[in-house]
Amino acid sequence: EDKVVQSPLSLVVHEGDTVTLNCSYEVTNFRSLLWYKQEKKAPTFLFMLTSSGIEKKSGRLSSILDKKELFSILNITATQTGDSAVYLCAFAASGAGSYQLTFGKGTKLSVIP
Amino acid sequence: SAVISQKPSRDICQRGTSLTIQCQVDSQVTMMFWYRQQPGQSLTLIATANQGSEATYESGFVIDKFPISRPNLTFSTLTVSNMSPEDSSIYLCSVASNRISTDTQYFGPGTRLTVL
Numbered sequence: 001e002d003k004v005v006q007s008p009l010s011l012v013v014h015e016g017d018t019v020t021l022n023c024s025y026e027v028t029n030f031r032s033l034l035w036y037k038q039e040k041k042a043p044t045f046l047f048m049l050t051s052s053g054i055e056k057k058s059g060r061l062s063s064i065l066d067k068k069e070l071f072s073i074l075n076i077t078a079t080q081t082g083d084s085a086v087y088l089c090a091f092a093a094s095g096a097g098s099y100q101l102t103f104g105k106g107t108k109l110s111v112i113p
Numbered sequence: 114s115a116v117i118s119q120k121p122s123r124d125i126c127q128r129g130t131s132l133t134i135q136c137q138v139d140s141q142v143t144m145m146f147w148y149r150q151q152p153g154q155s156l157t158l159i160a161t162a163n164q165g166s167e168a169t170y171e172s173g174f175v176i177d178k179f180p181i182s183r184p185n186l187t188f189s190t191l192t193v194s195n196m197s198p199e200d201s202s203i204y205l206c207s208v209a210s211n212r213i214s215t216d217t218q219y220f221g222p223g224t225r226l227t228v229l
Binding site: 031032034040041042044045048088090092100101103104106 | 144146154155156157158161171203205209214215216217218219220221222223225
């Protein structure tokens with residue numbers, strides 16, 4: 001069965017810390033992996049990764065994919081209280097129902113002043 | 114990315130009633146989807162809303178319980194029928210466009226539904 005496992009489930013850090021969030025997946029016909037930030041209700045798109053070893057970066061956030069080991073990490077440097085959210089990882093796979101995203105349960109990040 | 118709105122943003126409903134949630138996008142999009150997020154759980158796809166034809170439902174979801182319409186490329190509705198407390202969730206629509214990637218889905222602000 002296709003699945004996504006995120007770790008840790010929750011994390012509390014102080015402002016200025018650097019955090020690494022983990023996402024491992026099991027899927028046949030992998031196509032892409034996506035990261036979202038969820039505050040309140042709506043997930044906000046962060047990154048889409050399709051190739052191994054190529055880092056994607058946006059400000060203090062960066063992410064990389066390892067297709068051989070089937071995992072991805074999301075790094076946040078110099079964390080701020082506004083980074084507090086649930087971070088969701090999802091994959092897309094080719095095949096029947098190929099537009100579906102399968103999500104993990106997320107990592108809840110709390111950044112305290 | 115597209116601007117997506119959902120109505121209502123939240124509602125409290127009685128058991129046995131139905132609620133229709135609307136999703137409006139400010140530009141034509143290829144794909145529209147409906148997700149559910151139960152308390153403490155992650156997002157689960159309910160169905161893909163197909164323009165002008167019946168929606169494609171995922172395992173565990175049926176049309177009688179979650180009828181969906183998509184009359185054009187910018188609008189869709191999801192109805193939660195004959196509600197029970199187990200239907201209390203956040204309901205989210207999302208869209209994807211061939212112009213970017215059909216894998217990159219953008220989400221609406223969500224509807225928080227509480228069933229008493």
